[in-house]
Amino acid sequence: MDPNMTPHETVHGDVSNKYDIVVIGAGPVGLLLSTCLARWGYKIKHIDNRPEPTKTGRADGIQPRSLDLLRNMGLKPAIMAHEPAKVYEVAFWDPSSTESGIHRTGTWASCPSFIDARYPFTTLLHQGLIERIFISDLEKNGVSIQRPWTIKGFKTDEKADPEFPVEVDLEHVDGKGKETVRARYLFSGEGARSFVRDQLKIGIKHKDPIAHVWGVMDGVVKTDFPDIKMKCTIHSEHGSIMVIPRENDMVRLYIQIASSTDKDWSPRKTATEQEVQDSAKRILEPYSIEWERVEWFSVYPIGQGIAEKYTLDHRVFMGGDACHTHSPKAGQGMNTAFLDALNLAWKIHHVQAGFADRSLLESYESERKLIAENLLNFDAKYAALFSQRPPAAKDVAAASQQSDKTQDSRGEENQFIKTFKESCEFTSGYGVAYDPNLLNWSPSHPAQSNLINPSGHKLRTGRILINSNVTRVVDANVVHLEQEIPVNGSYRIYIFAGRPSSSSKALQDFVESLKKKSSFFSSYLRPDIDSVSHHERHNPHSHFFTFCTIFNSKRGDVEISRDVPPILARYRDHIYADDIWDQRVPDATAAAHAKMGLNEEKGGVVVVRPDGYVGIVTSLVEGSGPVEALNEYFGSFCTKKLGEKNTAHL
């Protein structure tokens, strides 16, 4: 395959039963994967063994970082059109020492202000509605879910068919229809019970040996409990429940029915709807609660588990609940699934488009398995944080402040504050951090230019880009910089250009260096570059990258034809003025530069992966250094030798 082939051309010839990918399961992980790949032009076979999308119940929590992602995919308006509940605070209720019944011991913010989130709340919406939003987006790209179909077998044979090495047997659930298809990749988003995982004989490791039986009930209630519209953790003499508000006046209650630490533990222990309601009534005393309608009720045993591998051959992959299960308490299931899918989507794309070595796919498991392990560890830690004692109001207040301090007034490390901050970062999704590797620069990365990692910058490789507001020059729109490039599968290269008067030579040199034959820019130009519409905003030169240029200047003072060299000026919708005041850096002239910790005069270059995580940061100086540093970085995982150094070796 031509490495510079555009994605739309990747499947050709007599290919009626050949697909780029076969996706099993139309839950959050499978749907987000398909949505990305369908938008980028791949041919998809997507099946699900249910006759229709989720009707009731199941996951419902969208964390702040996931909402950013859905917005970046253009799906947030559809989410918000359903008027989901938004959880800004969590309330804690405990038995009262003086009176009978429960009393509130405190509340804390879901996403306190020390996290610089666009949407400091958790969005609660029924999984079925979320699935339908993806399905309708897929339909716009010609993909529909084939239902109710199931997978009956698969095998990979690279020798027999190096292009479409995976053979997959599919069957209608009634056993009447059968189909055998060939694919480049197979993905299991089947959930906890995964046929693919079983066939691959991949084991599940149980981090925490404790298992629980949970009862969960969605319904409409009438109650005088004052926090029924907040997320609540309620402990009482009669047991514990968790309250989660929902759309359409609904509320979800989680109740722990049995635990493997119980003397009479049985994973088969169950409870009726009536028993759960009676139990909830006792727990909520002195408040009353009555059900007007129960939408969904389920009892299920669940233990913490993590798949030992996410893939064996880098052709058949798994993600979501097929790889990790845990308690529903922290509301992380769907969010972790989304990020599994996004992580895999762009890596498949970069391999298939000929940008990256096939070995890029190895980083899917190494990056995402670490996150799942962190999730499982967190799950246990989060419970422990509250099992000891309710947090004092002053601790929560101190911990919620907009600062990086983890020391208390006596200068001592406060363990509560530290754990609190970590858990807020974790539950918000802003805490996801990938370890150093070829994608996430660290001092041990092959790229060793001394321009890399300039002193003072506040970005962290493997973490998402810091949010900032800037003014788009062409139309004076105030925009959210981190949202400006859609999820288009491209690397996002932000050139913070400082003051035009200080950096014009550096910017000029940057562009001259891009033009060199061996640069990452010149090496991955679109083959159809001469016929690209002048309205193309994001990928006029290449699907490998999109450029943004941000000046420390008032919008009206930026004149694109004068201040921006032609290659960067071609991205005319991605030229910005850093002229919007920000409460977090009130004294800065250029708030976005300042928030990133980049020099406001001289700027710097920030490379962000297609999934939004920072890859590398370099200085912006005169000469070829900055582009050479990027060549070194990209060259470490790209298909071509990049940069002066490397070509000298050829």
Next chain:
Amino acid sequence: MDPNMTPHETVHGDVSNKYDIVVIGAGPVGLLLSTCLARWGYKIKHIDNRPEPTKTGRADGIQPRSLDLLRNMGLKPAIMAHEPAKVYEVAFWDPSSTESGIHRTGTWASCPSFIDARYPFTTLLHQGLIERIFISDLEKNGVSIQRPWTIKGFKTDEKADPEFPVEVDLEHVDGKGKETVRARYLFSGEGARSFVRDQLKIGIKHKDPIAHVWGVMDGVVKTDFPDIKMKCTIHSEHGSIMVIPRENDMVRLYIQIASSTDKDWSPRKTATEQEVQDSAKRILEPYSIEWERVEWFSVYPIGQGIAEKYTLDHRVFMGGDACHTHSPKAGQGMNTAFLDALNLAWKIHHVQAGFADRSLLESYESERKLIAENLLNFDAKYAALFSQRPPAAKDVAAASQQSDKTQDSRGEENQFIKTFKESCEFTSGYGVAYDPNLLNWSPSHPAQSNLINPSGHKLRTGRILINSNVTRVVDANVVHLEQEIPVNGSYRIYIFAGRPSSSSKALQDFVESLKKKSSFFSSYLRPDIDSVSHHERHNPHSHFFTFCTIFNSKRGDVEISRDVPPILARYRDHIYADDIWDQRVPDATAAAHAKMGLNEEKGGVVVVRPDGYVGIVTSLVEGSGPVEALNEYFGSFCTKKLGEKNTAHL
């Protein structure tokens, strides 16, 4: 009819050809009117003489205040899903004195920061897309537009049928289908050529005798003109054009083809598509422009005109372009139409629901005709502001500041700044101001309590409520207070309750006074009050009003069961903590109180009309005074005698 009848019951009996209202024309004015009335339960016949909604061209500018309104109706997400262009700045281009061709003389903000707007931009979206959003909302309420049908005649006879006095003859445009229906009201949203207006023999007054022929072209262009994504006013030696960006990479050009001040003036003068493009090319020199596609092209003569009456009998009404025509330059047509419709909708509702005297309907013409006259005056003034000289950059900068000053550095009144501010307020829609009448309190209003109009408050009767952010107590959501009550046809009564410790007695007395038999509260209770769902958020007691209570307190410190008397606590989704910092009042503890100019300790009561305009402001003090003041206010236009004073007279 029972005055407390709910709107859903207003049509009954043998009513197959009887309607609450017949609406002619499915443009912005007719659609917004129908959408409101359909939501409030009225039976509607809505016809349009076109076979389908607007396909191309026509109005496209949604001003900031209209976007607030559409959001308040829940329609903003659907607007934004179309990814409209947003105009934040207007650029001015003039002939250069030194070189050939045009050069930019300056830019100014569409909605500068001295206007406290949620959305400081104009939203540009094709009228057809906007129409479809309303049509789809109407369909949810069982109303579909009957097309292509036209009106052939109508007459009003209150004696023959006092309930449905208007008889309307409708006909399919092919003349084959005919229908005669009876209605309580008839509304003409027919546009500039109105059959209804002609039949009523209502004349058009021409404020400015000058008429123009305009050419307008929507299309996709390729150009190096740097401001093609901004709104531009371009003067050159070769003529003048106005540039307006659109969705989907389109741009609209307005070009003045002839003026009645020309020597060879003819309203029939025209121009071809090619002539307009050639003319644009000359005007834009030294920049180039080429058309890739023309979506719409039209040449039409238009003069300023205003209908002498908006109604004759308060049964047959007109609104929108049927009442006022003017140049398209300020982008006000659709916005004025929306507000015409909203103004009429709630007044019809309050009369039909039995809340207000029928004379309330007289205020439709008096309020909206004044706005149309202001629009026509503004239209002329706006042109004059720029015909003299381009504004100096420093004047625009000074004028855009966040202050009420209209004086320059020498302390002199600066006419430019004054006119600039007025015009920004006008074009943003934030400047709409209704004159004093029974709805908009002034010292000459019959309500004369000395609690009315407390010193220091910054609200202006007849103007919209000032925007503010607060925290909703039940779910800790940070919300936009002015948006919290949807367009539900109800009066919005905001009780700013100051500090709970200072105002608890006053709040208690307020509720006790509401309970009195002759209060506006007790007089307009819902007849079905005992069967109202406890999930009803806005109208548990009455469709006449919705209450909001706002405390100067941290959210966590408000305990509804302790701090809020039961009647107000019933609106549990409308209890707020005024604890969100605001950049405009950085030193305030309670920013919303401070922005309204209400005492942060003691609060105050703000009554906002169902269309969002402030009606009256009173102090919140102990005793029955505040409710008595509201009784006096409402009693001036309601169907019942309200308050102690009035009942004493009976």
